[in-house]
Amino acid sequence: MLKNYLKVAWRTLTKNKTFSLLNIFGLSIAFGAAILLSMTAFFELSYDSFHKHVDTVYQIYYTEQTPKGAVASTSHPEPLAMAIKEEVPGIQNIARHLEDDALILREDIELNLDGVWVDKSFFSIFSFPVLKGDKTPIQEKSSVAITQDAAKRVFGEEEALGKTLNILVNGQEKSFKVSSILENIPENSSVEFDIAIGFQNHGSYNEIKGEWDNRNHNVYVQLDKNVLPESFENNTVAFSKQHFAEEIENAIRDGAVKDKNGNYKQLKLLPFKNTSFASFGKGVAKVDKTLTYLIFGVALLILIIACVNFTNMSIAGSTRRLKEFGMRKTLGAPKKQLFLQLWTESLIVFIVSVGLGLLLSILFLDSFKTIFNTNISFEDFSSPQIIMGFMVMLLVITFISGGYPALLMTRIGTIQALKGKLNMEKKPHLRNALITIQFGISILLISGTLVLWKQLDYMRSKNLGYNKEHVISFPLNGKKNSYEAVQLLRNELQGNPNILNVSASDNNLGRGKDGSAYRSVLGFDYKGRGIKTNMLVVDYDYIETLDLKLLKGRGFDRKFAADSLSLVINETMVKSLNEENPLSINIMMEDSVNYKVIGVLKDYHFEKLNKSIAPITLFMNKEWDMYYAYVKVAPKNISASFDLVKNAYARVEPNAPFLGSFLNENVDRTFRRERALTTMITSGSCIAIVLSCIGLFAMSLLVVTQRTKEIGIRKVIGANILSITYLLAKDFLKLVVIGFLIASPLAWWLSKSWLEDYAYRTSISIWMLLVPGVIAFFIALLTISAKTLNAALQNPTKSLRTD
Amino acid sequence: MLLQLNNIFKWVNSGGQRIFLLKDINLNVNEGEFISIMGPSGSGKSTLLNVIGMLDGFDEGEYHFLEESVHSLKEKHRANLYKEYIGFVFQSYHLLDELTVKENLEMPLLYKKFKGSERKAMVADMLDRFNIVGKKDLFPAQLSGGQQQLVGIARALISNPKLILADEPTGNLNSAQGEEIMELFKKLNEEDGVTIIQVTHSEKNAAYGSRIINLLDGRKV
Numbered sequence A: 001m002l003k004n005y006l007k008v009a010w011r012t013l014t015k016n017k018t019f020s021l022l023n024i025f026g027l028s029i030a031f032g033a034a035i036l037l038s039m040t041a042f043f044e045l046s047y048d049s050f051h052k053h054v055d056t057v058y059q060i061y062y063t064e065q066t067p068k069g070a071v072a073s074t075s076h077p078e079p080l081a082m083a084i085k086e087e088v089p090g091i092q093n094i095a096r097h098l099e100d101d102a103l104i105l106r107e108d109i110e111l112n113l114d115g116v117w118v119d120k121s122f123f124s125i126f127s128f129p130v131l132k133g134d135k136t137p138i139q140e141k142s143s144v145a146i147t148q149d150a151a152k153r154v155f156g157e158e159e160a161l162g163k164t165l166n167i168l169v170n171g172q173e174k175s176f177k178v179s180s181i182l183e184n185i186p187e188n189s190s191v192e193f194d195i196a197i198g199f200q201n202h203g204s205y206n207e208i209k210g211e212w213d214n215r216n217h218n219v220y221v222q223l224d225k226n227v228l229p230e231s232f233e234n235n236t237v238a239f240s241k242q243h244f245a246e247e248i249e250n251a252i253r254d255g256a257v258k259d260k261n262g263n264y265k266q267l268k269l270l271p272f273k274n275t276s277f278a279s280f281g282k283g284v285a286k287v288d289k290t291l292t293y294l295i296f297g298v299a300l301l302i303l304i305i306a307c308v309n310f311t312n313m314s315i316a317g318s319t320r321r322l323k324e325f326g327m328r329k330t331l332g333a334p335k336k337q338l339f340l341q342l343w344t345e346s347l348i349v350f351i352v353s354v355g356l357g358l359l360l361s362i363l364f365l366d367s368f369k370t371i372f373n374t375n376i377s378f379e380d381f382s383s384p385q386i387i388m389g390f391m392v393m394l395l396v397i398t399f400i401s402g403g404y405p406a407l408l409m410t411r412i413g414t415i416q417a418l419k420g421k422l423n424m425e426k427k428p429h430l431r432n433a434l435i436t437i438q439f440g441i442s443i444l445l446i447s448g449t450l451v452l453w454k455q456l457d458y459m460r461s462k463n464l465g466y467n468k469e470h471v472i473s474f475p476l477n478g479k480k481n482s483y484e485a486v487q488l489l490r491n492e493l494q495g496n497p498n499i500l501n502v503s504a505s506d507n508n509l510g511r512g513k514d515g516s517a518y519r520s521v522l523g524f525d526y527k528g529r530g531i532k533t534n535m536l537v538v539d540y541d542y543i544e545t546l547d548l549k550l551l552k553g554r555g556f557d558r559k560f561a562a563d564s565l566s567l568v569i570n571e572t573m574v575k576s577l578n579e580e581n582p583l584s585i586n587i588m589m590e591d592s593v594n595y596k597v598i599g600v601l602k603d604y605h606f607e608k609l610n611k612s613i614a615p616i617t618l619f620m621n622k623e624w625d626m627y628y629a630y631v632k633v634a635p636k637n638i639s640a641s642f643d644l645v646k647n648a649y650a651r652v653e654p655n656a657p658f659l660g661s662f663l664n665e666n667v668d669r670t671f672r673r674e675r676a677l678t679t680m681i682t683s684g685s686c687i688a689i690v691l692s693c694i695g696l697f698a699m700s701l702l703v704v705t706q707r708t709k710e711i712g713i714r715k716v717i718g719a720n721i722l723s724i725t726y727l728l729a730k731d732f733l734k735l736v737v738i739g740f741l742i743a744s745p746l747a748w749w750l751s752k753s754w755l756e757d758y759a760y761r762t763s764i765s766i767w768m769l770l771v772p773g774v775i776a777f778f779i780a781l782l783t784i785s786a787k788t789l790n791a792a793l794q795n796p797t798k799s800l801r802t803d
Numbered sequence B: 001m002l003l004q005l006n007n008i009f010k011w012v013n014s015g016g017q018r019i020f021l022l023k024d025i026n027l028n029v030n031e032g033e034f035i036s037i038m039g040p041s042g043s044g045k046s047t048l049l050n051v052i053g054m055l056d057g058f059d060e061g062e063y064h065f066l067e068e069s070v071h072s073l074k075e076k077h078r079a080n081l082y083k084e085y086i087g088f089v090f091q092s093y094h095l096l097d098e099l100t101v102k103e104n105l106e107m108p109l110l111y112k113k114f115k116g117s118e119r120k121a122m123v124a125d126m127l128d129r130f131n132i133v134g135k136k137d138l139f140p141a142q143l144s145g146g147q148q149q150l151v152g153i154a155r156a157l158i159s160n161p162k163l164i165l166a167d168e169p170t171g172n173l174n175s176a177q178g179e180e181i182m183e184l185f186k187k188l189n190e191e192d193g194v195t196i197i198q199v200t201h202s203e204k205n206a207a208y209g210s211r212i213i214n215l216l217d218g219r220k221v
Ligand SMILES: Nc1ncnc2c1ncn2[C@@H]1O[C@H](COP(=O)(O)OP(=O)(O)O)[C@@H](O)[C@H]1O
Pocket: B012, B021, B039, B040, B041, B042, B043, B044, B045, B046, B047, B048
């Protein structure tokens, strides 16, 4: 019987080539896209799941009440971890975790590695697989664990295990022994590093040791199995009150409002498996998987559209096979077998399409990965469960989209079937609803595309208040002291007419090639109020190099000897200090040092545009290190100047890689997420509209064949081509219009809520909602006209003869 | 007695009015009979044939087929009944376009769950009997109308039905082809004892039968 099903199915499919090909084409594209998209989403969701204890591991953060509301802090003081382990019950393991580059020196190699400075319990909490050596890494203070790849970079082909290497700590080389080689960190790990070093070895350790008011690292905790995170949080109230007494007092004095439990500083636990989705907005960690589900959503929408096509085509196509089914019934075919017969046909189409879709996704995997900046690979998805899940889903999809038409067919009475006609008075409501949904989805996606493009364009072209076109920034990642390096750089570049200015600071603008993003915030008391400001350490000429606009006073100047105690602040900071005359401001910091404001900068966007401009204060103090150099070049010969800077830096720091880029590239890099989203929605909407049109085309093809006789009669009576085309097209176009009416308010609402995340955002104009409708309408019109015009043009005697 | 219709009524409701398709039909058919149904277009011939073939239901009356009371049977049992005892022949042949001659003949056997070897033998036998061995791998579209109807009859006969119902079997054929089909029916009736009920418009074809039933507006006259 099965053989017979397959045979008949195959012949039916090859007989209706147009429909089979349209179906397979559409479904393959849809499956290809859906496979890639859901792989991406699954990959995101699989983040950190490889850790054995992931369900009991949490990141500790504090919610602190300030006069301006609650803020969250993931940075903690050195004594916290050990104190909490002793004083609060329920902790299995706790580890401090400080991320900082480690400059590795070995023979003539000088290499910056991604370092983590952690307690040894870090490797009990997390399960980073050990390849060779100690299974529990860094038991001793002077041992390090290094990943396989990093080992190769440091030791080449030599065996790294047991060797020693030197790390630059506070300007001095310290020697360490490699005691474990780790497997490379999995792609789906939110904690990444090349080398793990004992926490106490970090350069800041002596400074922060025992200090409760100096914070610089994360703390991860693994709770005992039966401990609830909420009750643990509650148990820490007394602990926090005791150890942060002074801080809490200050907060109360400044007018902070306590939280609903009456606390000013509350310890919170963020489940570790959520860290890759978390942001710390208003004092609490917000876990947001929207983007991931959006990816799933787009995949699902595309699949729905393709399956709708399939269902519509099968329903419509099966009416042409009514006679066959009537006949089979008179020959004694049970309903079950008729159902299986039709379903087999669907199954074949789906299996072929899935095969092709898989092929497509393999072909496009590489470009997909670069466009969407993800690291998916098929190996991650070859586990039996995932393959089984995939199969089950496939079966369900075919069961619905192929089974429904089959069910319809078997329900029709034998005599009626034999006559070959369905009740034509009944309108195909389901078909119409499905087409409406398809076009609604397409219009929604096109609207989304336009809004995203406009916001992206707005952000990229917005004047940020500094010169981003002609300034190169790069990390000062060499062995030399940063001030010395910058001075050498100045000397190297001096006298060159295309190099206009050289300066440096301790932070980058935008996101550089090194991928780092820091934020350092400083708090102090001013006239009895606590003030917080972003802090930036700069070198001379910083304001000139970046073309920042000075509103009042002056910048740092070599002519003034005491400028290490001078401050330059921005307008927002002036407002925050609430002073009429900013140049008269004196600020006491670190208890006894008196700083004086010498200049006021016009506000500029030193952070991403989803944040409103915060207060910032510029310092110039040679005791604090700088990490990034800035070079302003002349507008002409930009790329030649870039090479010039690169070569100059190579002479200053021969062993350090040059990771320079223009600031507008840096700014662009901060939009990676938006860009990925835009590309995704754009391609999604293209696929959606193409698939919808394939469906519409097939439908118009069928309607035209069904109505050939009617068209002939109308022409004989005297209808013209236009009126016939209109007659045939209007039923479909009506559906597009309804789809538009449903989709555009939804599109408006969704875009609006998305844009609300951006402090600086473009407006949604009415054309962004209208244009998608117009586009969909005309594409649909073109699609339908292709067939209807043809039918309208035909000689009526020909169409009448077919009866 | 093969079948018996007692006071069969069939109607449809249209615009609040009851329109009778069959009115008070009484009919006894014995095994081995060859009956021709005649009447003008729209008089209910096809409807009657479909009722006899159990493809269509009726609203009033009794229908006995062999020992079974068809009017009180569930649809599934009815289907089993006609599957077993009745073969259908249609004016427009109703062969399955995507199956070859051989596969068309095999189809009813598949639905009756015959074994592969049995099916092969029965199909070969039928091809032989109708002299269409050479055509077994052709598709219906490659055959003439007469040949298609021949295949249609062969298919109706393959599972050895007691009764053949033929609705204008020669309606689409020229006179020579029509005559050939009629001769075949006669032979089947006389030599194999198959009961045949045919609908026809032609007096000449009706004369092949042993009894003629005339219908007018759903009523026997
Ligand atoms: N399901 C039905 N609904 C309404 N009218 C029907 C139905 N089936 C048949 N008829 C009508 O009943 C009459 C008899 O039809 P039919 O038995 O096909 O006639 P014949 O085969 O003698 O030409 C015709 O007028 C036909 O239009």
